[in-house]
Amino acid sequence: MATEMCKLPCAVLLFLLVAKLGWTWALIPSSSSVGLAVRRYDSIFSFGDSFADTGNNPVVFAANSIFNPVTRPPYGSTFFGRPTGRNSDGRLIIDFIAQRLGLPLVPPSLAHNGNFRRGANFAVGGSTALDAAFFHDGSGPGSKFPLNTSLGVQLQWFESLKPSLCRNTQECEAFFSRSLFLVGEFGVNDYHFSLPTKSLHEITSFVPDVIGTISMAIERLIKHGATSFVVPGTAPSGCMPQIISHYGKDDPAEYNSTTGCLEGINKLGMHHNLLLQEALEKLRGRHPDAMIVYADFFAPIMDMVESPRKYGFEEDVLSICCGGPGTLFCGDEGAQVCQKPAARLSWDGVHLTEAAYRYIADGWLGSIDSSAGEKMHQLVR
DSSP: OHHHHHHSOHHHHHHHHHHHHTOOEEOOOOSSSOOOOEEOOSEEEEEOSTTTOSSSHHHHTTTOGGGOGGGSTTTTTTTTSSOOSOSSSSOOHHHHHHHHTTOOOOOBTTTOOSOOTTEEEOOOTTOOSSOGGGGOOSSSSOOOOSOSOOHHHHHHHHHHHGGGTOSSHHHHHHHHHTEEEEEOOOSHHHHHTTTTTSOHHHHHHTHHHHHHHHHHHHHHHHHTTOOEEEEEOOOOGGGOHHHHHHHOOSOGGGBOTTTOOBHHHHHHHHHHHHHHHHHHHHHHHHOTTSEEEEEOSHHHHHHHHHOGGGGTOOSOTTSBSEEOSTTOOTTSTTOEEOSOGGGOSBSSSSSBOHHHHHHHHHHHHHHHHHHHHHHHHHHHO
16 A cells, blocks of 8 residues: 555645645745745734734724825825725735735725625734833823734734634634734834834833734634734834934934944844744744744845845835925825835835835745745655
């Protein structure tokens, strides 16, 4: 019998193994060179901030639209032709991932009237990993931001939705094992909200708390039956035009001489990403059956900043496409809009253009390809 099995083509062996395990896989085209088999997911569940928010923001900020320019043109103009609540001119990374995996765009959980059997997006612009109370000292009225849409709150929304998706433990584990979970990006708002009142040294001291919160969220989702995760690191916010404008220093040594980015803030992001990767490696050790992919947000953006022509971007890569002059935000009356968003990296000074998100999504999909293929090889061995 063993001899007969060895004569079978490897593809047949993989098919038999997959069928036995009850998994479904499909070959998904990818721009990466990996070219491995990628698991076909039935749904996507997403947690995060404005980098992933597909329309929850307008609901959360409904009482005061002045703080929510994404409800006004020219947001969404490149792909959707109208504002959708996305912080970009078009699609986000999560949109490209859904389309590449053959799934519908992930609906915002707070703004969707249909069912969520194909997935739900709990991300809200301005969300933090740490609970909102961490950022308010209670000494006065202070700022109302961040709102209470932290990672913990988003997990509660997910758990409230769960009974409409599955009825018992066995059914839920089967359902969520066929789902892809995106946990992040988280961290950038935790740090940005702290910049006005804390030094970089003070902010660095609570990075482990942010990482610990992300780790605990993944553990919590695993208990619900989730087995496939994409966990993005944080972006190089020292290269964000609005951050440079607000927190730029007179000392030239504060800037990278090649890119013009703020070195200290980018080092904070690199520290976050290092600790996150270490935490994810520990999670893989505790949960060997789970696929936990680290999605690099930092390196691809830095590559675009350092080599804009390679991506078809204009040389002045730190300039924004929409916004200004002065304190005008994109979407405000009188705000300027560039003619070719596809030639820009930054859309509104904090968020990226659809073109930039597409390049990043290609890299993340390659990572999913690679991790799924490696998981299959482990099973075959």
